[in-house]
Amino acid sequence: MDLIKVKDYQTMSEKGCAYLLNHFQTLKNPILGLATGSTPEGLYKQLIEKYKKGFISFRDVSTFNLDEYVGLEEKDPNSYHYYMNEKLFNHIDISKENVHLPNGTVTNLQQECRDYERLIEQAGYVDVQILGLGLNGHIGFNEPGTPFSSRTHAVELNESTREANARFFDSKEAVPRQAITMGIETILESKEILLLVSGKKKAVALARLLSGDIREDFPASALKKHPHVTIIADEDACVHIGEHVYQ
């Protein structure tokens, strides 16, 4: 894993954008894996800016999002469909049929997960997967204990994750209890992975990722098995690096 340490959130977002643009140049039909949450918002702003200035087009880009809540309609402001439309897709020239997110409103979640896997495979797998880091080391919605061999699946969300995400909802009770997420093995099939980490809150998780063992109770540690992971982290997120030895 390569660690690029930057000053702050803004620089992390700019560097993340430069990293993606670099990869875009080498790919004919880039397939991007996308994350939600607070962390990539600045990166999406950067991408929109580059598009508006004419530096980049998304006409040939396809996207696969990591996850979606179960039970939220696309029009629900807390759904990840809504988030992606608002934060990125509505502002760029991407074709809606090239955009993919799991559908959390279907009755047969297992079938939806299998279909999502098939779509990723048919597309030829993700070229660059963007990830954020959960406080408990989750990636996508793969909570601690998720087998590294997991494929796209429906999950029960941890209370700590529901609490962390309650800031987007009216109350913690309103946060869905289930989600669909790409599995850890699905994520590891991406050709390149870009992990963005920002803020003091993430410092312990980042330090554990860098110096701890590869263990299923810390999902992000699976990234150490991948040959092409780049981490861009700001100074606040790096404050605990090297301080402890994590088991």
Ligand SMILES: O=P(O)(O)OC[C@H]1O[C@](O)(CO)[C@@H](O)[C@@H]1O
């Ligand atoms: O970027 P945030 O909001 O800190 O969230 C970190 C991670 O947690 C999730 O929001 C899931 O809870 C991921 O989508 C995200 O990458």
